[in-house]
Amino acid sequence: MYAIIKxxxxxxxxxxxxxxxxxxxxxxxxxxxxxxxxxxxxxxxxKTGVVAGKVTAKVLSHGKGKKIIVFKYKAKKDYRNKKGHRQPFTELEIQSIQA
Incomplete structure (x- = not known):
């Protein structure tokens, strides 16, 4: 049994x-x-739709993902902009799926 969740x-x-x-x-x-x-x-x-089923999950932890670097520049204009970003996430464990 599997489910597609959003x-x-x-x-x-x-x-x-x-x-x-x-x-x-x-x-x-x-x-x-x-x-x-x-x-x-x-x-x-x-089964699809609103009444397709019920999925319960347990929150295991919160954290941040790997850092990505966003670097913008314009050639010959002395413009440089460097930013970093770490996307926050939640780790879930699927406990039950009811159809």
């Missing part, structure tokens, strides 16, 4: 016990959260 503007295909990194959620570590479900597949029977 969070942070992205979709993820998950099964029970999977650990995934998603965009940062406003939940404390150890909390359980319900995630929006797009589709659920149970032995080849696919």
């Amino acid at each position: 969070t942070g503007g992205k979709q993820y295909m998950v099964e029970q016990g999977d650990k995934i990194l998603v965009e940062k959620l406003n939940a404390a570590e150890g909390d359980t959260v319900n995630v929006e479900v797009v589709a659920v597949s149970d032995n080849g029977d696919v």
Whole structure:
């Protein structure tokens, strides 16, 4: 059994016990959260829509991703702009999928 969930503007295909990194959620570590479900597949029977199912996940940790460098410049104009960015994330463990 697997489900397709949507969070942070992205979709993820998950099964029970999977650990995934998603965009940062406003939940404390150890909390359980319900995630929006797009589709659920149970032995080849696919259900889609709002009432497709229910997925609960446990928040394992929060953190920041790898640093990326954003560097802009204009040739021959003495313009240089260097910025770094680390995207915050939340690590989730899928506890249950109900169709």
